Amino acid sequence: MRNMILxxxxxxxxxxxxxxxxxxTLAWDPPPPGAVATRLYQTRAGECVxxxxxxxxxxxxxxxxxxxxxxxxxxGGAYCWLVRFVDAGGLVGLPSYVLGYRVPPPALAAPxxxxxxxxxxx
Numbered sequence: 001m002r003n004m005i006l007x008x009x010x011x012x013x014x015x016x017x018x019x020x021x022x023x024x025t026l027a028w029d030p031p032p033p034g035a036v037a038t039r040l041y042q043t044r045a046g047e048c049v050x051x052x053x054x055x056x057x058x059x060x061x062x063x064x065x066x067x068x069x070x071x072x073x074x075x076g077g078a079y080c081w082l083v084r085f086v087d088a089g090g091l092v093g094l095p096s097y098v099l100g101y102r103v104p105p106p107a108l109a110a111p112x113x114x115x116x117x118x119x120x121x122x
Contacts, residue, residue, distance in 0.1 A: 022072070022074065022075050022103050023071065023072055023073065024073050024101060025071075026040070026069050026070075026083075028068075028096060030067045031064040031065060031067065031085050035085040035093070036063070036064050036086060036087060036088050037061035037063050037085070037086040038061060038066070038083050038084070038085055038086065039058075039062075039083065039084050039085075039092055040057070040061075040082075040083050041055035041057050041081065041082050041084070042055060042056055042071075042079060043055045044078065044079060046078050047100075048080035048098045048099075048100035049080075050082075050095065050098055052082060052084070052095045055081075073101075073103045075103050075104065076103060076105040076106070077102070078100070078101075078103075079101050079102075079103070081100075081101075082095045082096050082097070083095070
């Protein structure tokens with residue numbers, strides 16, 4: 001009985017965490033010949049800037065020829081991304097344009113206990 005209660009609590013926790021998660025998929029032009037990967041950079045700044053030094057490289061790199069990635073994001077969060085191609089020697093190319101996105105906040109829960117005040121229920 002104790003294990004069943006623990007399993008139920010864990011399932012509810014996982015369900016709640018799953019409901020709080022959000023994802024975003026980014027896509028870009030396919031890498032050119034000579035590129036072996038695409039390096040993705042991200043910042044959580046409110047305003048996106050083109051200065052690549054203000055971004056953090058996400059790991060691992062996206063191997064060529066892939067040109068999409070799906071990332072976990074927080075509901076209500078603001079994100080900025082840019083990408084750079086990487087050659088076989090590890091040299092990175094010029095940065096792409098910057099893409100900014102504000103993840104919508106989670107929806108409010110539905111109201112409960114809807115009723116007519118003072119109604120007798122007949």
